[in-house]
Amino acid sequence: MAAEVHSQDHHHEETFLTKYIFSMDHKMIGKQFLITGIIMGLIGMGMSLLFRLQLAWPDKSFPILDTFLGKWSDDGVMDPNIYLALVTIHGTIMVFFVLTAGLSGTFSNLLIPLQIGARDMASGFINMLSYWFFFLSSVVMVASLFVPDGPAAAGWTIYPPLSALPQAMPGSGMGMTLWLVSMTLFIASSLLGALNYIVTVLNLRTKGMSMTRLPLTIWAFFVTAILGVLSFPVLFSAALLLLFDRSMGTSFYLSDIFVGGEVLGYSGGSPILYEHLFWFLGHPEVYIILLPALGITSEVIATNSRKPIFGYRAMVGSILMIAFLSFIVWGHHMFVTGMNPFLGTVFTFTTLLIAIPSAVKAFNYLTTLWKGNLQMTPAMLFSIGLVSTFITGGLTGIILGDSALDINVHDTYFVVAHFHIVMGLSAIFGMYAGIYHWFPKMFGRMMIRPLGYIHFVLTFVAAYGVFYPMHFLGLAGLPRRYYTNTSFPMFDNLADINVIISVFAILGGIAQVIFLFNFFYCALRGKRSPQNPWRSNTLEWTTPVKHIHGNWPGEIPEVHRWPYDYSKPGMDEDFVPQIVPIHDNEEASGH
Amino acid sequence: MTTLLTAVVVILAIVAIVQIVRIFEVSSTMSGEDEPQTGQPTKKENDLFGKIMLLMGAGLVIFSIWSFFSWGDYTLPKPASEHGIETDRLLWITFGVIGLVYLITQPLLFWFAYKYRGRKGQKATYIEHNNKLEAIWTIIPTIVLAVIILYGIFTWTSIMNPEYEEEPIVVELYAKQFGWTARLAGEDNILGEANVRFIEGANTLGIDENDFNGLDDIIVDELHLPVGKPVLLKMRSQDVIHSAYIPHFRVQMNCVPGTVTQFGFTPNITTAEMRQDSKVMRQIAHINELRDDMGEEPYEFDFVLLCNKICGSAHYNMQLKIVVETEEEYNQWLKEQKTFAETL
Numbered sequence: 025m026a027a028e029v030h031s032q033d034h035h036h037e038e039t040f041l042t043k044y045i046f047s048m049d050h051k052m053i054g055k056q057f058l059i060t061g062i063i064m065g066l067i068g069m070g071m072s073l074l075f076r077l078q079l080a081w082p083d084k085s086f087p088i089l090d091t092f093l094g095k096w097s098d099d100g101v102m103d104p105n106i107y108l109a110l111v112t113i114h115g116t117i118m119v120f121f122v123l124t125a126g127l128s129g130t131f132s133n134l135l136i137p138l139q140i141g142a143r144d145m146a147s148g149f150i151n152m153l154s155y156w157f158f159f160l161s162s163v164v165m166v167a168s169l170f171v172p173d174g175p176a177a178a179g180w181t182i183y184p185p186l187s188a189l190p191q192a193m194p195g196s197g198m199g200m201t202l203w204l205v206s207m208t209l210f211i212a213s214s215l216l217g218a219l220n221y222i223v224t225v226l227n228l229r230t231k232g233m234s235m236t237r238l239p240l241t242i243w244a245f246f247v248t249a250i251l252g253v254l255s256f257p258v259l260f261s262a263a264l265l266l267l268f269d270r271s272m273g274t275s276f277y278l279s280d281i282f283v284g285g286e287v288l289g290y291s292g293g294s295p296i297l298y299e300h301l302f303w304f305l306g307h308p309e310v311y312i313i314l315l316p317a318l319g320i321t322s323e324v325i326a327t328n329s330r331k332p333i334f335g336y337r338a339m340v341g342s343i344l345m346i347a348f349l350s351f352i353v354w355g356h357h358m359f360v361t362g363m364n365p366f367l368g369t370v371f372t373f374t375t376l377l378i379a380i381p382s383a384v385k386a387f388n389y390l391t392t393l394w395k396g397n398l399q400m401t402p403a404m405l406f407s408i409g410l411v412s413t414f415i416t417g418g419l420t421g422i423i424l425g426d427s428a429l430d431i432n433v434h435d436t437y438f439v440v441a442h443f444h445i446v447m448g449l450s451a452i453f454g455m456y457a458g459i460y461h462w463f464p465k466m467f468g469r470m471m472i473r474p475l476g477y478i479h480f481v482l483t484f485v486a487a488y489g490v491f492y493p494m495h496f497l498g499l500a501g502l503p504r505r506y507y508t509n510t511s512f513p514m515f516d517n518l519a520d521i522n523v524i525i526s527v528f529a530i531l532g533g534i535a536q537v538i539f540l541f542n543f544f545y546c547a548l549r550g551k552r553s554p555q556n557p558w559r560s561n562t563l564e565w566t567t568p569v570k571h572i573h574g575n576w577p578g579e580i581p582e583v584h585r586w587p588y589d590y591s592k593p594g595m596d597e598d599f600v601p602q603i604v605p606i607h608d609n610e611e612a613s614g615h
Numbered sequence: 616m617t618t619l620l621t622a623v624v625v626i627l628a629i630v631a632i633v634q635i636v637r638i639f640e641v642s643s644t645m646s647g648e649d650e651p652q653t654g655q656p657t658k659k660e661n662d663l664f665g666k667i668m669l670l671m672g673a674g675l676v677i678f679s680i681w682s683f684f685s686w687g688d689y690t691l692p693k694p695a696s697e698h699g700i701e702t703d704r705l706l707w708i709t710f711g712v713i714g715l716v717y718l719i720t721q722p723l724l725f726w727f728a729y730k731y732r733g734r735k736g737q738k739a740t741y742i743e744h745n746n747k748l749e750a751i752w753t754i755i756p757t758i759v760l761a762v763i764i765l766y767g768i769f770t771w772t773s774i775m776n777p778e779y780e781e782e783p784i785v786v787e788l789y790a791k792q793f794g795w796t797a798r799l800a801g802e803d804n805i806l807g808e809a810n811v812r813f814i815e816g817a818n819t820l821g822i823d824e825n826d827f828n829g830l831d832d833i834i835v836d837e838l839h840l841p842v843g844k845p846v847l848l849k850m851r852s853q854d855v856i857h858s859a860y861i862p863h864f865r866v867q868m869n870c871v872p873g874t875v876t877q878f879g880f881t882p883n884i885t886t887a888e889m890r891q892d893s894k895v896m897r898q899i900a901h902i903n904e905l906r907d908d909m910g911e912e913p914y915e916f917d918f919v920l921l922c923n924k925i926c927g928s929a930h931y932n933m934q935l936k937i938v939v940e941t942e943e944e945y946n947q948w949l950k951e952q953k954t955f956a957e958t959l
Contacts, residue, residue, distance in 0.1 A: 104928040179925040185872055186855040186926060192792065193927045279873025282811035282821070283792070283854040295856055295871055329731070330739040338749050360858065361869045362850075362876035365775035369768045376764045383756040384749070386720065391748070393727040397739040399655045400664035400732060408668065408728050412675070415720050419713035422763065428702050428770035429709065432691075432865045435858060435923045470654050477664065481671070482628065488675060496682065499690035501862030503923040506931035512921065513914035516902045517689060527621050531628060557654030591739035598739065 038573075046156075048148030051571050053155050054134035055466055058459070060162055061126020062543070066536075067166065068117035071110045073533050078102050080519075080526035082508040096174065104507040108177040109195050111505055113169065115180030116203070120210055121165065123313040123451045125158050128252075131316055131458050132221050132245040134466060138564035139239050141230025141581060143574040146223040150216050157213030161206045168202035176203035179505060181302055184277040184295050188269050191284035201270070204263050211256045211263075218249035218256075225249075230563070232583035236340075237602070237615055239562050239587045240326075240333060243340050244319020247347045248312050254351070255308040262301035269293070296361055303354035310447050311350045315343060317454020318385060318414075321407040323587075324457045325389060327560045328404035329396030330598045332588035335388045336615070342381035342388075349378045359427040360434050368427040375425035382418050386411065397591065397598070401558065402476030403461035409484050410453040417446025420495065435505075438498025444491045456483075459543070464557045468569045469550030475542040482535035489528030493521045561587045561601045586615030658735050665732025672725020676718065691862055692894040695918065695939065697881040698774045699865035705770055709763060777879040783845035786838065788920065789820050790850070790857035790870040793929035795920055796820060797838040801831030801954060811853055811872075821853075822955055830956040833949070838920070838937045841945035842885045850876045858924035861937065863889070869924055882939045889939075890916045 047053060074093070077086050085100030096106035133151065137144055145151045168175040177195025178187035182203065190197040225246045229238075238246075265276040269290075277298045278290035326333040333339060355363065355371035389411045398404065420442040423429050433439065456479075463471050502515055509515040509522070556565040563583070567575050581603040589600040594610065656664070694703050731737065777783075785800040787809075798820060800806045807829015813821040822829045840846055850859050852870035859878070860867045868878040889895055895916050903913045922933035940948070 104931070108925065108928070108930070183856055183924075189855070192855050280811050281854055281872050282814050287812050287814065292873075294873055296874070330733075332741065332743050334742065335744040335749050338744065360867045362871050362874055365771070368771055368775065372767055372771065373764055376760050376767075379760055380753060380756050384753055387749075387752045390720065390723055390727060391742075391745075393724070393731060395740040395742065396727075396731045397733045397737045398661065398665065398728060398731050400661045400668075400728075401654070401656055405664065405668070408724065411724055412672075412721060415724070416717065419717055422713055422760075423706065423709055426705070426709065426763065426767035426771075428767050428774060429706050431774070431867050432699075432702065432706075432862065434867055435860075464654060473654075473656065473660070477660075481631070481667065484671060485674075488678070492678070492682065493686065496686040496689055501691050501860075503860065503921060505925045507928075508931055511932040512919065512934065513902060513906065514898075514916075514919065516905050516914070517898060519905070521686065521689070523620070527624055531624060534628070554653060559653055559655065588743075591741050593741055 046152060048144070048152045049571075049573055050133045050137050050145045050148070050151060051466070051575075053151055054130050054132075056155050057125055057129035057133060057158065058466070060159060061122050061130060062540070064117050064121040064162055064165075065126065066540075068114050068122060069533060069536060071114040071117075073529060074102070075107055075110045075114070076526040076529040078107055078507070079509075080523045082510055105177060105194055106174060107507040108179070108193070108505065109175045109199070112177050112179055112182075112195070113165070113175050116176075116207075117165065118448065119180060119309065119313065120207070121162060123448070123455070124214065124309070125210070127451060127455045127458075128245065128248055128312065128316045129155070129158065129217060130455075131241070131320060131462070132217065132249070134462060135241055135564060136221055136224050136245055137228070138465070138567060138575060139242050139562050139587075140225060140228060140233055141563050141583060142224060142228035143576075143580065145220050146228060147220055150220050154213050154216035154220065157209050157216065161209035161213060164202055164206035164209065168199050168206065171198040171202065173197045173199060175199040181299075181306070182266070183302075184266060184269065184298050185281055185283075188266060188278060189281070189283055189288075204267055207263055208260065211260045214252050214256050218252040221245055221249035222253065230580045230583055233602075234615075236337075237583060237586045240322035240336070240339055240343075241316075241319040243343055244315045244322070247343050248315045251308045251312050251315075251347055251350065255305040255312075258301055259305035262298055262305070265301075266298065296358070296363060299358050299361055300354070303357045304351075306357065307354040308347075308350045310443075311346055313447055313451045314454075315346070317410060317451040317457075318343070320454045320458040320461070321389070321410050323562070324403045324407045324461050325392050325411075326588050326590065327461075327558050327599075328399040328401055328407075329392050330399065330590045331392055331396040332590055333388070334391040334394075335384075336586070336588065338384055339388055342384045345381040346378060349374060349381070353378065353425075356425050356427070356430070359430045372425060372427045376422060378425075379418065379422055382414075386415050386418070399558070401460065402471070402473060402480055403457045403459075405477070405480040405484075406453045406457035406460065409480065409487075410450050410457065413445050413449040413453060413487070416492075417442055417444075417450065421446060432501075433498050435503055436498035437494040437502050437504055440504050441491050441494035441498060444494075445487075449487050449491065453483075453487075456480075456539070461558065462564075463543075463546070464553035464569075465564055465567075467547045467550065468553055468571070469546050470553045470557065471542050471546045471550060475538055479535055479539045479542065482538070483532060486528045486532030486535060490525050490532060493525055497521060556601075559597070559599045561589060561599050563602055566601065566603055656733075658733065661733035661737075665729045665734075668725050668732075669729035672722060672728070675725075676722055679717070679721075688894065688897060692889070692892055692898065693884075694863070694865050695882055695884045695889055696864040696866065697883050698770075698777075699880075700883075701770050702774070702865050705766055708766070712759060712763065774879075777845065779845055779879075781845065783847040783879060784840070785847050785849065786840075787820075787849045787851060788859045788870065788935075789853065790859065790922065790926075790933070791853035792855065792927050793922075793933050795859075795922075795933060795935035797835050797935060798822075799833040799835065799838075799949075799952075801833055803828055803831055806849065807832050807955070809851070814853075817958060824959065830954065832955040833952045834955060834958065835952060836935065838935060839945055839948045840882050840937065840939050841942040842882055842939050844942070845879060845881045847877060847879045850878070855926050856924050857922045857926050857933070859920060860923035861918065861920050863918050867923060885939045885941060886917060887940070889918070 089097040173194040268274040275290040275293040353375040356375040787798040789796040805828040807826040808823040850870040857870040918937040920935040
């Protein structure tokens with residue numbers, strides 16, 4: 025896929041295969057992650073549009089559903105099982121394939137060596153394996169859409185017994201097996217990548233690049249990698265035990281079940297064990313998604329405000345604090361599962377503590393903008409959008425994290441609104457900010473700015489239009505994952521809001537087409553980019569526009585200052601790259 | 616109405632795109648401002664998008680406030696249980712706090728985007744950090760959160776460990792794909808032992824027929840409860856995880872196969888009284904207007920138990936009607952029900 029993008033220049037000693045397909049160069053691997061992520065994102069978004077049609081107009085017939093769903097759609101009306109499959113695969117693809125691999129995989133690979141001054145990742149080979157495990161995992165996940173009984177449909181959290189018993193729903197047959205295989209490959213990919221990122225950041229920093237001179241992007245990627253290494257293996261064990269229960273008759277998660285007219289032999293297990301294991305990954309996963317987006321935003325906002333990031337040390341501290349807390353809050357997903365109520369009080373306490381470092385981050389973004397000289401690039405607009413969604417979604421987290429309040433909004437559309445805004449939108453806005461900002465570094469070309477502006481305005485309006493009204497659906501008591509709301513007359517008056525949401529969802533879908541055109545057209549035909557288009561301080565902009573293996577043609581540059589010397593008094597320009605030595609009469613910045 | 620709304624949105628979007636593209640075409644051909652060595656926006660673009668951000672921010676804040684007035688009426692009516700009054704109070708206090716933070720930070724964000732847009736002559740000020748400011752915005756959220764955390768924890772604890780002045784009525788909610796059944800504990804107020812392994816023939820809930828306590832249990836498809844009496848719900852599932860969710864009571868607890876979970880509450884208002892509540896009446900009138908347009912039967916308010924954990928294809932349609940009534944009505948209803956022993 026990446027190959028198509030670059031197939032016009034061929035004059036390297038590397039063969040086509042080693043340069044574009046089995047590349048060990050971190051820049052190419054980053055692009056491979058990005059393009060695979062974009063394709064998966066298209067599938068995930070397409071699915072959401074299909075089920076939004078169903079939710080807004082459950083009684084109408086859409087021929088387009090017959091086209092996409094085949095036997096799962098009858099005269100343009102979708103089947104309830106495929107509805108559940110669509111929400112399941114939408115969630116899986118968006119959380120893991122787009123916002124974990126597509127976001128962290130892309131930018132960690134592209135930026136870690138470039139921004140710390142390394143020739144490549146610590147192990148190029150492991151890095152290549154990481155991509156190819158991800159690629160295989162994507163292939164298996166997409167293939168699972170085509171099995172006779174349909175893909176996994178037990179929700180992206182695949183709680184057993186529903187996910188363990190093919191008798192309980194068609195999606196728990198072959199589709200679920202493939203889901204588990206795909207996730208196993210994904211976890212392998214994620215671990216290989218994360219180990220590489222950690223080792224590279226710790227060992228391969230250039231001379232002068234102390235930890236307190238790292239750009240905040242690198243801090244975010246580094247901490248994200250640590251989170252991944254510590255939490256993904258737990259998901260692996262959860263999946264493994266589920267596999268045993270499914271195919272070898274063990275009872276880790278199953279007990280006393282009567283389904284399909286007979287009692288099953290399982291005894292002594294508990295699905296709550298699975299929930300604990302799943303959310304022990306599941307909650308850090310939220311920050312595996314969010315932290316890279318916040319790191320990107322820190323960099324983009326500082327560069328385009330032409331101002332140092334406000335409170336660098338507080339920003340690093342809050343990343344570390346969030347990462348630590350993310351490991352001791354998983355139980356807030358389980359307040360009403362029947363877990364010991366005392367644990368509810370503990371998890372309420374730890375969960376609400378996360379609001380403190382999050383508030384610090386939000387305020388620091390605000391004060392970075394304050395008294396700046398804001399360069400309104402599309403990347404900057406998306407970053408400001410991220411701060412807005414991070415605040416909106418973060419605030420409703422204070423309600424959901426409070427066990428007493430969670431009782432009544434748990435698993436309603438209030439939750440759907442909350443996590444789509446704070447995690448989905450923030451992360452996708454951060455990803456777009458990163459793409460617009462580092463596109464010149466990736467492809468040596470510029471994207472078309474006006475199209476970027478239109479993309480942002482439409483996406484921002486559509487995003488709030490889709491997810492803000494969902495809060496009210498949740499407060500009206502509407503449960504999520506309902507194929508239709510027409511079975512309960514008490515929800516009849518919510519039909520109008522569902523129509524509004526779907527209209528905005530379609531608008532948002534159209535807006536992404538503009539982005540796709542801009543991305544692929546400019547990757548091939550865009551205007552050539554200057555070396556340092558945003559007049560930025562970080563090291564990646566000192567490498568040649570045309571990619572070379574090893575990044576710098578000569579010596580690796582030495583670093584003399586932190587990356588945020590923007591608009592420093594007494595300097596000629598409003599930026600001072602990290603490679604510029606401290607002048608004799610310059611005031612030291614403490615970094 | 617819907618078609619019209621859709622059409623308006625689509626037309627406005629197209630007009631907006633065309634206009635923006637034209638603005639750019641005109642501005643980029645007229646001003647040769649774009650320096651080739653940078654990709655930074657022109658001063659004009661900065662100016663324009665500072666203003667657009669302000670506009671979008673204002674739109675967001677106005678939309679947020681408007682939605683509360685306009686859609687607030689769709690939210691659940693007053694709680695019909697004693698603890699629900701507590702949780703709703705906590706909910707609205709929390710909404711007050713986060714609403715305030717929202718209404719300070721969002722306008723500030725978009726105002727800064729506008730105020731400091733990179734116009735001609737705009738200069739950034741070099742500010743690294745400010746310990747005093749940072750201390751303030753760490754300490755204030757900490758104090759506010761401490762209050763919310765304590766309030767929340769005490770509320771939660773009192774809900775989960777209710778103190779009973781009188782013995783609660785024990786009711787089992789039994790979930791399966793795809794429906795609910797309720798089992799009252801009968802005269803002895805003790806539920807008979809049950810396990811899915813005992814399911815056979817008419818004994819669909821798997822009650823142990825040898826357990827004496829189970830013989831007077833009463834199995835019903837429509838649950839009646841007396842007002843003002845504490846109820847202890849015991850949840851059981853036959854196959855996969857379900858969640859017993861009764862939004863009007865502010866009650867929710869998962870039904871987990873292999874485990875019995877529980878939730879205690881006290882209904883404090885009868886179905887008949889709830890039907891007279893002004894918000895309920897407004898909602899029902901609106902719903903019936905819509906149902907009339909679709910040619911459907913009018914709807915009367917009832918408490919309802921629904922499933923709130925994905926459980927399979929008919930997850931969206933698991934319901935059990937709950938009627939809260941006076942003690943006399945309840946006793947009357949109870950007398951008409953058959954015990955488990957009588958159904959065997």
